[in-house]
Amino acid sequence: MPILRINDDTVLKILEPEDADSLFSLIDSNRIYLRQWLPWVDTNATLENSKLFILSTREQHELNLGFQCGIWFGNTLAGIIGFQRIDWMNRNVEIGYWLGEKFQGHGIMTNACRTLVDYAFYEYQLHRVQIRCATGNTKSNAIIERLGFIKEGMTRQAELLYDHYVDLYIYGMTANEWKARYGEKSNMMKWVM
Numbered sequence: 001m002p003i004l005r006i007n008d009d010t011v012l013k014i015l016e017p018e019d020a021d022s023l024f025s026l027i028d029s030n031r032i033y034l035r036q037w038l039p040w041v042d043t044n045a046t047l048e049n050s051k052l053f054i055l056s057t058r059e060q061h062e063l064n065l066g067f068q069c070g071i072w073f074g075n076t077l078a079g080i081i082g083f084q085r086i087d088w089m090n091r092n093v094e095i096g097y098w099l100g101e102k103f104q105g106h107g108i109m110t111n112a113c114r115t116l117v118d119y120a121f122y123e124y125q126l127h128r129v130q131i132r133c134a135t136g137n138t139k140s141n142a143i144i145e146r147l148g149f150i151k152e153g154m155t156r157q158a159e160l161l162y163d164h165y166v167d168l169y170i171y172g173m174t175a176n177e178w179k180a181r182y183g184e185k186s187n188m189m190k191w192v193m
């Protein structure tokens with residue numbers, strides 16, 4: 001996947017092994033913040049854990065089952081967004097994402113999500129994108145709703161968040177719904193050569 005330019009300040013690019021230091025530093029400096037809603041923070045306790053995560057995402061990409069992108073704001077890694085395992089038979093995918101605390105409130109994640117949904121529908125020709133989000137994570141829910149995703153339901157106690165379970169909203173968007181909302185070809189996607 002080429003680098004996707006979101007705007008003059010922000011690009012998405014596939015995680016590379018040399019990004020491990022930046023990834024670990026971002027996680028390590030945001031542990032308390034990220035731990036509120038992400039169950040994997042404690043298991044990414046060393047630089048080696050970040051290296052192994054990147055290697056697993058490279059394998060995912062090589063097998064054509066999805067990919068994970070670094071969200072680069074300027075020259076700084078601000079967060080991660082990516083496709084969970086693509087279901088090619090049913091042409092569906094789930095998107096997951098997170099952003100460092102100091103990068104919140106600038107529209108970075110809304111634009112990154114819009115770009116990745118564009119990629120799913122226009123480049124991969126998928127039929128449906130799903131996003132699951134903890135019911136109490138109001139900031140993340142607001143991003144999804146701002147993009148026009150339909151809240152399809154809730155799964156009760158669906159994710160173990162360290163010492164308790166949280167309910168998850170399930171949001172969905174089909175290609176036809178997205179194209180009706182944003183046009184036959186979105187202007188969000190800009191390739192960096």
